[in-house]
Amino acid sequence: MAGKDIPDSAIELVAKHINVRNSKNYSIPVVGHPDNLETPQIFEILPFDQIDASDRRFYAVDGSYNSEQFYNGLSIGLYSAGYICYQRGSQLRLNALDDPVVLGQSYFPQNILVSSEEHLFAIYDELLTLPPVKSLLNFWSTTPETVFSLGKAAVCTNLSSLLSFCQEVLEIALLLEIAELDGTHSGDFILRDGTLRPLQVKQPFLVTLGRHIHDKGIILVAVTKQSPIKMELAYCFKQIDNYLQNELKSQYPFVEQNPKRKKLCCWFEVPDVVLHASYGSMFAKKAIRGGRGFGLFMAARLDYVEKLQNYDWIVVDVNILDAVPGIESGDQQRNKEFLDTVFKELTRLTQEHYILGYPYPLAEVHNFVSLKSDFKDEIIKRVKYSLYKDQLLDHVDIENLFLDVHDRF
Secondary structure, three states: OOHHHOOHHHHHHHHHHHHHHHOOOOOOOOOOEOOEOOOOEEEEOOOHHHOOOOOOOEEEEEEEEEEEEOOOOOEEEEEEEEEEEEEOOEEOOOOOOOOOOOOOEEEOOOOOEEOOHHHHHHHHHHHOOOHHHHHHHHHHOOOHHHHEOOOHHHHOOOHHHHHHHHHHHHHHHHHHHHHOOOOOOOOOEEEEEOOOOOOOEOHHHHHHHHHHHHHOOOEEEEEEOOOHHHHHOHHHHHHHHHHHHHHHOOOOOOOOOOHHHOOEEEEEEOOHHHHHHHHOHHHHOOOOOOOOOOEEEEEEEOOOOOOOOOOOEEEEEEEHHHHOOOHHHOOOOOOHHHHHHHHHHHHHHOOOOOOOOOOHHHHHHHHHHOOOOOHHHHHHHHHHHHHHHHOOOOHHHHHHHOOOHHHHO
16 A cells, blocks of 8 residues: 555544644653652763763663565574673673674574474574573573463464564573673673563563672663653653753753753653553553563653754663662662662763764664664575575576565566
8 A cells, every 4th residue: 555545534643642642741840859759850961071980881782683584485584682891981892702893792593494383483492592591591490481471382473473582582681691791790780772571571580580680789771762651751851851951051050161061961750650651550560560570660861962852861661679679578768879870870871972862882782783674685695605505406496495576576
């Protein structure tokens, strides 16, 4: 269907929905109070000349998957996940490769061909043998059937759901792998793209992992620019931005003297009513039982980009066992000092010119592990080369294997 054939009424419904969601006023005050963390907690951005003056390690984790199906029933699917690390502004080598460019650690499967259901099961089984996943299951001391939200047959219903499952499980496993590295110490950060609420693993096991990382003093946060929370809070973000820029900035007692470097940042805990409107009750529950994962959602502005409304704001899912240390005993008191430190430290990573307001290690790890749009062409070329090299098939048969019928008609 061409775009012009979509009914106007459908387009108008989309526009109406966006307008309603972007105009909601949740009455979050622009002037924050230190005793109410659901109001803006305002602070000055870390001075630019100090952003690399820290011995903390900042790890970043991300994953990717892609697949391609051909007319003859042959499919090729691949998932990956990996991590990189920065310390004092420089990337550290995490692998044993003799490569001056590739410094991070990543994992890929061997099974990428799918032409029958058995191949889907082979991809699933191989995931469980990858070193990080094997270590994670050993850490939990139980079986995959107990840990995962869905059984093997349900996960292997189709290639897309299987690859998504494999990517997410591998990413979770890398959180543990990083925490156990010899070079990782208390006070280091692990940044994950997304949330701390993966749907593939049951909550009690995720909480156990979160507690282990918390006990080691490692700060785990997930960060995203893509969240329905941002649409729900668009009006509130605008009001806070206007207050910070047009009113508070002129009277704030900045330490920084360079006018171009005078930037106000802020964070606040996302209220329940916003979470329910954004995600529903289970996913967004502020608890370690009866919900998802082990996160506590915060909204944060860690830099300022002139005239790019809403661009600066990110959603940060903080390890709830860090943010609410007594949660397991029923004490809901937030650790404001810890949260202040987390967001101040994150401003070390958000002042890169090409991605202001977003931690640059996450941008870098995305580029490191992402299976790009040329995935199809790259895989086909390499498989063809291998077939030609070993002379397993004649020229016509090799070319027909990867014929895209849609390109011919």
